[in-house]
Amino acid sequence: MLKISKKADYALMALQHIAAVQFGDVTPGRVVNTKEIAEEYNIPLELLAKVLQTLAKHALIESHNGPKGGYALARRAHQITIAQILESIEGPLGITDCSHEKDGEFCMQRENCHIRTPLLKVQDSIAQLLNNMTLQDMMGGTPLIMIQSPTAQGVER
Amino acid sequence: MLKISKKADYALMALQHIAAVQFGDVTPGRVVNTKEIAEEYNIPLELLAKVLQTLAKHALIESHNGPKGGYALARRAHQITIAQILESIEGPLGITDCSHEKDGEFCMQRENCHIRTPLLKVQDSIAQLLNNMTLQDMMGGTPLIMIQSPTAQGVER
DNA sequence: TTGATCGGAGACCATTATAGTCTCCGACCC
DNA sequence: GGGTCGGAGACTATAATGGTCTCCGATCAA
Numbered sequence: 001m002l003k004i005s006k007k008a009d010y011a012l013m014a015l016q017h018i019a020a021v022q023f024g025d026v027t028p029g030r031v032v033n034t035k036e037i038a039e040e041y042n043i044p045l046e047l048l049a050k051v052l053q054t055l056a057k058h059a060l061i062e063s064h065n066g067p068k069g070g071y072a073l074a075r076r077a078h079q080i081t082i083a084q085i086l087e088s089i090e091g092p093l094g095i096t097d098c099s100h101e102k103d104g105e106f107c108m109q110r111e112n113c114h115i116r117t118p119l120l121k122v123q124d125s126i127a128q129l130l131n132n133m134t135l136q137d138m139m140g141g142t143p144l145i146m147i148q149s150p151t152a153q154g155v156e157r
Numbered sequence: 158m159l160k161i162s163k164k165a166d167y168a169l170m171a172l173q174h175i176a177a178v179q180f181g182d183v184t185p186g187r188v189v190n191t192k193e194i195a196e197e198y199n200i201p202l203e204l205l206a207k208v209l210q211t212l213a214k215h216a217l218i219e220s221h222n223g224p225k226g227g228y229a230l231a232r233r234a235h236q237i238t239i240a241q242i243l244e245s246i247e248g249p250l251g252i253t254d255c256s257h258e259k260d261g262e263f264c265m266q267r268e269n270c271h272i273r274t275p276l277l278k279v280q281d282s283i284a285q286l287l288n289n290m291t292l293q294d295m296m297g298g299t300p301l302i303m304i305q306s307p308t309a310q311g312v313e314r
Numbered sequence: 315t316t317g318a319t320c321g322g323a324g325a326c327c328a329t330t331a332t333a334g335t336c337t338c339c340g341a342c343c344c
Numbered sequence: 345g346g347g348t349c350g351g352a353g354a355c356t357a358t359a360a361t362g363g364t365c366t367c368c369g370a371t372c373a374a
Contacts, residue, residue: 034350049350050351052350063349063350065349065351066348067347067348067349068348069349070349070350071350
């Protein structure tokens with residue numbers, strides 16, 4: 001439950017990669033093209049292309065056309081939050097359907113709903129979490145897999 | 158993004174309702190049948206029935222067959238966490254596909270994945286949040302709709 | 315003891331979201 | 345002006361979701 005989509009996953013990987021190249025020691029300032037990322041992470045090229053286009057449209061990255069073109073971060077890594085990345089791809093955070101009702105659409109449970117308020121609090125907490133974590137925070141060490149206990153007590157199913 | 162399913166939504170409503178009846182002032186100890194909940198909250202009867210059956214299977218509620226039958230909480234409200242409810246309906250919490258890989262299945266991005274560890278931290282934080290909130294916490298006042306700013310930089314908890 | 319009322323369980327279906335593909339276009343740079 | 349890049353849209357297959365239908369077994373009260 002509460003899974004993020006593959007696209008969002010790809011977006012995070014791509015941005016992490018771009019940031020690593022751009023602010024790394026090897027070739028700082030270099031733009032990164034789609035193919036490079038797709039091959040590095042085994043992501044379907046054309047799907048990744050769409051993801052990156054979306055990110056560009058949301059001004060998280062800048063595109064450069066033509067030969068030697070590619071993408072570069074539009075801002076520095078610590079100015080790009082995880083929330084921004086995820087929302088670019090998946091739309092606004094919304095635990096429930098009624099989280100962002102526009103006028104005209106109402107949920108059937110409206111009048112009697114006792115869980116809306118507490119759920120919105122949960123949502124706020126998650127939003128805070130994602131807003132306070134930046135691309136920069138995803139950069140530090142931790143290159144390979146290192147799992148820590150998923151849930152607090154050993155919940156199994 | 159990160160939306161919970163309607164079924165999970167219904168589960169929360171139903172449990173809240175059962176708890177309210179069972180520990181309320183009017184008819185304490187009374188069991189609640191599916192139809193009552195479905196009508197109260199405009200939930201499709203047969204869908205709600207399946208949700209409640211699932212909750213019963215996960216021992217969150219107890220079922221009583223026959224006329225005057227229905228459901229009652231299996232534990233007290235403060236002993237039922239939101240995490241347990243959601244996981245009963247939607248399966249274990251997992252931000253990413255690789256959150257709970259069994260042996261044999263690996264994600265294509267495994268070797269090069271730099272985002273797994275930070276994402277698992279996010280997941281842990283959410284798990285904590287949901288594990289620390291109980292059905293009891295959802296009971297307090299807040300009967301009607303009272304939105305507070307949905308996303309937000311300024312919201313505290 | 316029989317029938318109305320309850321939950322249990324499964325098959326089933328329609329709609330939507332997801333993940334991925336294909337094609338064509340326009341910008342750029344040597 | 346051709347090869348390399350991104351931009352954009354249509355398109356498709358598959359899976360998840362939300363919801364329905366049907367039949368069964370337990371139970372209680374008349």
